[in-house]
Amino acid sequence: MSDPVSRRVLSRRDFLRYSGTLGTAAAISATVSACSGPASTGSAGAGADKDLVTAVIGYGNNQSWDPTMTASAFSMAANNHIYEGLVDTDPITREPYPALGTALPSDLAATTWRFTLRAGAKWHDGQPVTVDDVLFSFERVLDPAANVLVRSFFGAWLQEVRKVDESTVELVFKFPFPDALRRLTIAKIMPKHVFGAPGGWDAAKSGTAIGSGPYRMVAHNPTSNTTFEAFADYNGPRRPTVKRMNWLSIVDASARVAKISGGRAEAQIADNIPYANIDQLRDGGLTVEGGKGMNHMFLMFNTAQQPFDDVRVRQALLYAIDTQKMIDVALKGHGAPATSFLNAENPSYARAKTVYSHDPDKAKALLAAAGVNDLKVTLMAVNVSWIADCLPTIANSWSAIGVQTTLEPQDTAALFTKMDQSQSYQVVAAASNPNQFGLDADLILRYNYTSGGTWMKYTKWDASPAAKSLFDLMDRAAQQPDPARKLQLVHQYLDLVAEQAVLYPVVHTELMTAWDPKKLTGVRPQAYPGITLLQSQRV
The missing domain is CATH 3.40.190.10 (Periplasmic binding protein-like II)
Structure with a gap:
C-alpha cells in the first residue's frame, strides 16, 4: 500500500x-x-x-x-x-x-x-x-x-x-x-x-x-x-x-429519555436507557428490554509505576470493592460481579480460579504483604454516566482499607489522548464491550491482550514473563484443532488474566433498549x- x-x-x-x-x-x-x-x-x-x-x-x-x-x-x-x-x-x-x-x-x-x-x-x-x-x-x-x-x-x-x-x-x-x-x-x-x-x-x-x-x-x-x-x-x-x-x-441521559418519552415523542427507539428510567418508560407504553453480555467496567493499572507493578497491590484493590453494593445502588440491579474476564453467558465461560469477591481483610493482608502503607490512588475514569455512578462505591471501598482515593472522571477522548501521549497515570476505570466484534474468547482477549497492542502499551505489561506466558497460551489455543483441548487452554489463560489483574472487569452489566x-x-x-x-x- x-x-x-x-x-x-x-x-x-x-x-x-x-x-x-x-x-x-x-x-x-x-x-x-x-x-x-x-x-x-x-x-x-x-x-x-x-x-x-x-x-x-x-x-x-x-x-x-x-x-x-x-x-x-x-x-x-x-x-x-x-x-x-x-x-x-x-x-x-x-x-x-x-x-x-x-x-x-x-x-x-x-x-x-x-x-x-x-x-x-x-x-x-x-x-x-x-x-x-x-x-x-x-x-x-x-x-x-x-x-x-x-x-x-x-x-x-x-x-x-x-x-x-x-x-x-x-x-x-x-x-x-x-x-x-x-x-x-x-x-x-x-x-x-x-x-x-x-x-x-x-x-x-x-x-x-x-x-x-x-x-x-x-x-x-x-x-x-x-x-x-x-x-x-x-x-x-x-x-x-x-x-x-x-x-x-444524545449522550446526556435525561435528554435521551425525553426524546423518546410522551405522546409526541420524536424518536421510536433509543439505546443505553438509564436503569432509573425503565419503569417510567414502560408505564408510558414503551417496550424496554435488555441483553446480558460482555459489557463491563474494568480497572486498568499502570504496571510501570510502583506499587502497581506488584500483583498483590492490584489484587488488593479489586478484593476491596463492594461490587454487590455497586450493582444495587449504581446499576439498580442490572449487573453481575465479574467471576471471569468473560461474562457468565459466554459459551467459553468458566469461573476463574481467582475471583475478586468483596474481602476487605484479604485486601489489607495483601497490601501488608506487599509492604504498602498509606497508599494514595488517583482513579481516572471515563465520564460515561453509569461508570460515574459506580465511582463513589470504589472510592468508599478503598477508603475502608486505608487507601485514599481521588476521583478524576473526564471526557473519554481527553482521557485516552493523555494516555496516547504517555502521560503518567495510576489506575483507570472505563467501559468496554468486545462483543461489538464477536463472542469467541480468542477475539475478546486479543482486543485487550495483544503483544504490542494499544491496551498493553497503556499497561506497560506486555514484556513481562507473565504476559509472554499468556500470549503463548493464546496462540496455542488458537492453533488447537481439538475443541475440548482448546477450551482447556482458554480456561488456563483466563485464569492467568484473572490472577494478574492488569486489565480486569469489576462488573458485567445489562444494556437496555426502549422502543x-x-x-x-x-x-x-x-x-x-x-x-x-x-x-x-x-x-
Whole structure:
C-alpha cells in the first residue's frame, strides 16, 4: 500500500476522538459529495412519517468511522448497516450468512477458503464492487505498519488474501481456524477508489462512509446526528426495511429519555436507557428490554509505576470493592460481579480460579504483604454516566482499607489522548464491550491482550514473563484443532488474566433498549452498545 496515511501507526485516540478538521483530498471530493446532502439535525414531526425511523443513540457520533479502526458504539452500529463483509453474522444470534460472498465455505477445517463475489454488487456511489476492493481491504487489515485495531483479530491466523479471477478471491490461513467464519464480518469490504486515494483513511476516520450495504449515509453532523436512506441498488440478502433513518447522538441521559418519552415523542427507539428510567418508560407504553453480555467496567493499572507493578497491590484493590453494593445502588440491579474476564453467558465461560469477591481483610493482608502503607490512588475514569455512578462505591471501598482515593472522571477522548501521549497515570476505570466484534474468547482477549497492542502499551505489561506466558497460551489455543483441548487452554489463560489483574472487569452489566411497539416492529435489543434496524419496520 503506497498511501502514506495508511502506513502510519494509528493510536486508540484516532478512533476515540473526532478528526473532522482533517482535510479530505480532492481526489475523493466527488465521492464524498455523492454521500452527503442537506443536514437534518432535528426530528420534529418524525413520529408521523412512516418512511422514517428516528433513533436515539446514547453515544457520540464524532469518533472514528473507519471500520478497520473504530470501537465507537455509534459508528460500529451504523457501519453494520452501511458496509458488508464477505460473510456477515446476524447481530443477535451471531449466525453467519453470505454477504458479499455468495456462499459459506463448505469445509471449515480447510486452510484455504474461496469466495465468489455477489454479481451486480455496487458501491453507494454506483461503482461496481471488485476483487481488487477485497484485496485492498484485507491488505489494510493485515498491514503491520498501519497496525489497525482489527489486525489483532486476523494477524494470528490469516496469511494472505489472493485473487483467483475477476470474481473470486481465496483466503489462505496459517493453520485451520474455524472461528474465522464469524470473524469475517469484522473485515468490512471498502472501495479502493475512495479510501485508497490520498487522504482516504483520514476521510474514513472523520465520517466518510461508502459501502455496499442496504443503507447509504446521506448526511453526517458530528455531535448531532447522522442520516441514512435505503440504497436502491442493493441486491444483497438483507434488504432495507425502511426508506430513511435519522440517528440522533444524545449522550446526556435525561435528554435521551425525553426524546423518546410522551405522546409526541420524536424518536421510536433509543439505546443505553438509564436503569432509573425503565419503569417510567414502560408505564408510558414503551417496550424496554435488555441483553446480558460482555459489557463491563474494568480497572486498568499502570504496571510501570510502583506499587502497581506488584500483583498483590492490584489484587488488593479489586478484593476491596463492594461490587454487590455497586450493582444495587449504581446499576439498580442490572449487573453481575465479574467471576471471569468473560461474562457468565459466554459459551467459553468458566469461573476463574481467582475471583475478586468483596474481602476487605484479604485486601489489607495483601497490601501488608506487599509492604504498602498509606497508599494514595488517583482513579481516572471515563465520564460515561453509569461508570460515574459506580465511582463513589470504589472510592468508599478503598477508603475502608486505608487507601485514599481521588476521583478524576473526564471526557473519554481527553482521557485516552493523555494516555496516547504517555502521560503518567495510576489506575483507570472505563467501559468496554468486545462483543461489538464477536463472542469467541480468542477475539475478546486479543482486543485487550495483544503483544504490542494499544491496551498493553497503556499497561506497560506486555514484556513481562507473565504476559509472554499468556500470549503463548493464546496462540496455542488458537492453533488447537481439538475443541475440548482448546477450551482447556482458554480456561488456563483466563485464569492467568484473572490472577494478574492488569486489565480486569469489576462488573458485567445489562444494556437496555426502549422502543415504541405501536410505531416500530421487529426490534431485537442487543447485549452490546448500539442498535440494529436491518429487520425492523415502521408501523
